[in-house]
Amino acid sequence: MIHDAIVVGGSYAGMAAALQLLRARRRVLVIDAGQRRNRAAVTSHGFLGHDGSDPAEIARTARAQLARYPTLRWADDTAVSASGERDAFTVVARSGGAHRGRRLLLAIGVSDTLxxxxxxxxxxxxxxxxxxxxxxxxxxxxxxxxxxxxxxxxxxxxxxxxxxxxxxxxxxxxxxxxxxxxxxxxxxxxxxxxxxxxxxxxxxxxxxxxxxxxxxxxxxASRNAPAGVLAQRLGCELVDTPMGSQIRTDEAKRTTVPGVYACGDAARAPHSVSLAVGDGAWAGAQVHQSLVFPAGG
Structure with a gap:
């Protein structure tokens, strides 16, 4: 199967992006290693409608809502490599599976150096x-x-x-x-x-x-960098920020590699759950529009 989009990272930004694509009835694969950046926190604040909630519960509820869409496929796995080009990407998971997709969206989060x-x-x-x-x-x-x-x-x-x-x-x-x-x-x-x-x-x-x-x-003020090495191996350009480095994206969340998009903490600053959700929702819509209007993305 060729997915319309493969989303690497199933935390807040990744799920928000996937939701937009699923609601457009697109075939979406989410590959998630289960390592939310805020996994040590017991409450989340500043996210409208969820202020004071357990961040793990927010993530569980979101995943359950995504699961209602029949065009979702979810892999509890780690993406270890990605290759290809626009309309023909292949992502290899740690389990050994190889997944094909037309677009690739990196919602990989960041690593914190303290x-x-x-x-x-x-x-x-x-x-x-x-x-x-x-x-x-x-x-x-x-x-x-x-x-x-x-x-x-x-x-x-x-x-x-x-x-x-x-x-x-x-x-x-x-x-x-x-x-x-x-x-x-x-x-x-x-x-x-x-x-x-x-x-x-x-x-x-x-x-x-x-x-x-x-x-x-x-x-x-921890120093941040995109988690893992997937972005670098794909050839995505990074940009320095006062907080570390992030994936360079344009206003449509496109990276410097055609067909590869990025959102969430790995592609914007500052960082919070609410900002990640908004960034992911915008990125998902942009990925969908690139499938409808190929000349634009």
Whole structure:
């Protein structure tokens, strides 16, 4: 069977894209490895109609709704390679299956690289976050630490005082100039220059000098890159962003490889469930229109 579209990645963006295509009665294969980026989070916020919901339940409900469409095929698998050209792509899965499709949509998500601090990765998504709009409110105006990881950390430190009292943990990576210090001071942000040794408890920062700074939550600007190597092996161009790298797409979510589209966190910034869903819905519609009007995509 030749599918009209193969969607690699069945999280929020991928399912939103598949839904548009299924409602156009197109044959869609979703290949999903089951590794949602927010799998460690227990609640999702900022997504209209689902504020405070379990993100896993949102995903389960969405998948059940997609399953009602008879032109859906779902593979719980990992796409390990992809080749071909527009109207004739082949995606090989880890299980050994080879799948053919006219269009290829990458909703592969991103990998997060965190500072190498003991105790940090274990708390990612639970008491260590990247998005204040997703998690800031629930900290109930408590103390917030911003762990320096790069220039985006200053952006976070400037934003977060609307959600609580903020301390920028420079950790030897940032040395704000006088103007930046003044701007931070006007927002009420304290700066802690002592390096961080580790994270303990809920979100307790142990400094190199032995002091312990307790926080309600920590924010860190992780470095992102498209998950896996599928985009690179297909020849999709990547573009640098303040957060890392992402797949280059145009206004119709087309990559630099004809017939290959991309959406969600791997192809846009900033990142959230609601933005991923919107991006996926738009991408799915664009893939459908490329099948109707071949000259356009």
């Amino acid at each position: 500072p190498a601090l003991p105790g940090l990765a274990e708390r990612w998504g639970r008491s260590v976050f990247h998005c204040p709009y997703c998690h800031g409110y629930e900290l109930d105006r408590g103390a917030i630490g911003v762990l320096a990881a790069g220039p985006m950390s200053l952006h976070q430190a400037m934003l977060l005082p609307d959600w609580g009292s903020v301390t920028l943990l420079a950790n030897g990576l940032l040395e704000p100039d006088a103007a930046t210090r003044e701007a931070l001071a006007q927002r009420g942000v304290a700066i802690e220059a002592t390096p961080v040794a580790r994270i303990e408890g809920q979100a307790d920062v142990v400094l190199a000098d032995g002091r312990v700074l307790p926080f309600a939550g920590l924010f860190v």
